[in-house]
Amino acid sequence: MDTFLDFEECVRDSPTFKQSLEKCEGEIAELEGRVEKVKRLCNQMVDAGQNYSSCNQLFLSALAEFTIYHKSDGVILNCLRQFNQGLQEMIQFQTMLFDQTQRAITQQLSNLLSQFLPSMRESRREFVRIGDDLEAAVVKNAQMSRLKASEAERATHLLVATRKCHQHFALDYCLQLNNFRVQQKLDILNSIFSYFHAQYTFFHQGFDLLRDLEPTMKTMASQLSQLSSDCSAMKKDLENTHLLVQQRDASGEAVLVCNPSDGGTVQGPLFKRSRKKNKTWKRCWFSTENNQLIYSKSHKEPPVVLFDDLRLCGIKSLDTIDRLFCFELLSVQKCCVLQADSEELRSAWINAVQTCIDKAYRDQSPEQNTQAKESSIPVPALAPPSHPPALAVALYCHGNQHCCDCGEPEPRWASVNLGITMCIECSGIHRSLGVHLSKVRSLTLDSWEPEQLKLLCVLGNEVVNGIYEGCPIDGIQKPSADSPRQDKEQWIRFKYVEKRFVKTYLDASPEWMKQMLGQRLFEASLSGDLKEMASALAEGAEVNSSDDKREGRTPLIASAIGRRLDPYRCFGFSACAFNQGSLLACEFLLQNGANVNHRDHHGQGALHAAATHGHTGQVCLLLKRGANQYAADEKGNDPLSIAMETAHADIVTLDSEGFFGSVGDDETFQDIFRDFSNMASHDPDKLSRRQFARSSEGDKQKN
Missing domain, CATH: 2.30.29.30 (Pleckstrin-homology domain (PH domain)/Phosphotyrosine-binding domain (PTB))
Structure with missing residues (x-):
């Protein structure tokens, strides 16, 4: 509770009163300086905000002119017009906010100072003056001689009158100071509350505006998705036509x-x-x-x-x-x-x-x-195949029609490495976990590759929830779509970071756990069982390096299993080289942090294994994910030379077309690799292995 100046101490003019008075005056002077600073910074903020609004208005004017430029395109025209109208209303809301801020802060605080400070300064001057007169009257009365009775009596009367006047002025000054201390709380709090209410009104108006625009935004999102698909198809058509014309007519000579x-x-x-x-x-x-x-x-x-x-x-x-x-x-x-x-x-x-x-x-x-x-003159017709949108493919699978974590219908986001769909609020929480735990992408705005979409179809919400929610805990309830964000964030962290609901072996030793989970991961990678792989990774697979020399495993796979494996840094996809159908397993481990360029003690990596076994789809996938096609093993053989040595024609054909050296540098080659991986994902039988017949003479030379 605040302390006020004591009127009785004021009458006695005690040292306690003088000390309290000095402290009160210092606090008022400090408050005045802080109020002036707040007013000055508020004016600067309002001026900057008004300048921002002016620049924003000029930008919207340019945007309106830009809208007229696209008057022939109804989709873009409607989109830009509606967003322009919404931004115009937002500028009006900002102008109202700046005006209310200036009234709430500058005017109310100025009224507080102008109402009390002038009269308080005047009262203080009179208080100080009459205090000096009282001091002089006290000194004069003390110096009077007993022999001068009449003069002593006049001095005494003057002292009494001066003391009474001083007491009246002191009491009035103290009353003003106390009243100011009471009023300042009300005015300051009222000023801050008015400013906060202005901010609340501004954001509430913006929320209402965006909520009214939500149906339009959904419509625009679907139009944008369709436009993105059409744009990709058109670009592919143009690039194919360009490639055809370049191969046919770009000879450097004039063409008739x-x-x-x-x-x-x-x-x-x-x-x-x-x-x-x-x-x-x-x-x-x-x-x-x-x-x-x-x-x-x-x-x-x-x-x-x-x-x-x-x-x-x-x-x-x-x-x-x-x-x-x-x-x-x-x-x-x-x-x-x-x-x-x-x-x-x-x-x-x-x-x-x-x-x-x-x-x-x-x-x-x-x-x-x-x-x-x-x-x-025949004219070839190039028409790229039309692919279904990512959203339709993801929601086609049973269980993906609702958010994996809160159950909200019609999710528009997905995690590439976990293979689940989610709502926009849960996607924001997943992003905060980091890409080493969850790689979030939009099903309507981002581009998806065939392997990634197939992960969503093969895994999906039901499979992943069966793993990460396999052992529910009493007292912890799964949030719903209407639950607060804090509950959803706590659930998601319990589920994916701490893995509280994953089935564990309480009585097992850590060494046995590492052996068992490592074996499970290897066998699942070899067979392409994504559900078993996800389960092993969720349980935290770790394997001893003593497994490196286990019988029946190549050094490449032994190295992948022999190193320490945690849920997000595994490198078991070299095991996928034994099975063409395990292409998705390779993609799943790559998405979960596997090092695509990891090599064993013989210097061989996953790309060497895929080239050795002639898996063209995996070669394309690994190259697309950044595998080093020039990496040589301890014998000096790179993946291309291994493919030539083992006579795998499809992989050699990739190099003959120049694809090996162009991966990552040219969009056309990226599309070609995407076509290969798409075929390997959906119809691997088309990638039949062709063997070159090697002559006996060549074998003799080799021997």
Whole structure:
């Protein structure tokens, strides 16, 4: 409880009162300085906020102009308009917040100081002045002589009057100080509460605004997912077309374009000699259309008809002039000399123009001409296969339609390494655990690879909950969708970090646990049993290095099992090299922290094992995950040389196409590896192993 100035001590003018008065005045001076600092910083904050609002308004104006630029696209136009309106309302809310902040802090605190401090300063001046007069009257009364009775009596009366006046002024000053101490709490608390209420109103208005926009955002999210799928398909189509054209036509030489769909139009660049100046040549773009020869000097100028009717023209090679690759078109009215870039192009132009002349004389229907032209030049059609969206694939599996941890329907997020789906709130909690425990991705916004989606289908919420919630504990209840975030966060940490609900062997020794779980992990990796692998990892598999030399295991696998294995740093996927169907097991361990470039004491890693056993899908997967294709073992053999040694044609073909050296550097090669891994994930039989027949002579040389 606060202490106030004692009025009785004030009347006595005791040292205790003077000490309390000095302390009270110091506190008021300190409070005044702090209030001025708060007012100054509040004004700076409001000025900065208003500047931010002005800049934000300019940004929204530019965004509105950007919206007009996309007026032809209804999806983007509707999206940008609605978000622009929402942001405009948010700026209005911010303006109201700054105004209320200035009134709550600056004005209320200023009123507190202006209401009390001027009168208190005036009272203090009078109090100090009358105190000086009282001190003088006391000294004068003390110095009076007994012999001067009349003067002593006047001095005594003056002292009494001065003391009474001093007491009145002191009591008034103390009352003002006490009243200020009482009022300051009310005004300061009211000011802070008003500011906090303004903040509460601002965020509540923003929450209501975003809640109203939630249906629109869901619609936009679905449109964005569809647009993302269409964009990926279009990019794949463009890249395939680009690759086809590059392989077919990108030879560094000029190309003669023939379009059957346009009636056999022939297009290409040629040099044209001026008819007035024989030594002047101009490079133009020529084309044949409707039995006419047309050329354009530049893209900015309209085309010009050089010959109206090709049926009245003749064409021949011209070797009588100094320039190479020339040919001449002749008609009754004029002639024209043209030059191609090579002998092949000159012959092609002569044949093409002669073909146009011959076709002009034929009496065939347009439909027959079109069929003939289309059959003369085949145009391949590239259409990438359409893949289902990640959300539809993930929710297709039973149990994935609800959040794995709280049961909220329609989850839109998933953990790649755990193989579960979750709501947005639980996804935020999973992110806080770290990527070594849970790698969270969006099912609608992020791109998913076939192996990752298949993990969600093979594992899923029911399988994972059967492992991580296998032994419930009394008193700890699983949260629901309506539970507070604190309950969900506590449950998720108990479940995935502390693993309180995972089945354990209480009476088993740590050494036996390491042996048993290591054996389980090895056998599950070998057979591709994801459920058993997830269970072993959840129980914390650790294996002694003494298992390295166990009979029946290759040094590569022995090294993977012989090292210390914890739930998120395991490297058992080299065991997957024995089984093509264990590609998902390899992906599962990679997602859970396995080192893709780990090698055993012979210098061999998982990529060496996959190349040895000829598993093309695993080779693609490991390369895609960053495996070092140049790593050599103790004999100096890298994965490619091992594939050639064991005569696995598919893997050797990858290098012949240049894929080995291009992984990670080119998106087209990434797509090709994705196609290989997609085939290996969904239809491994298509990756049939082909063996090269090695001659006996080669075997002898090798021996």
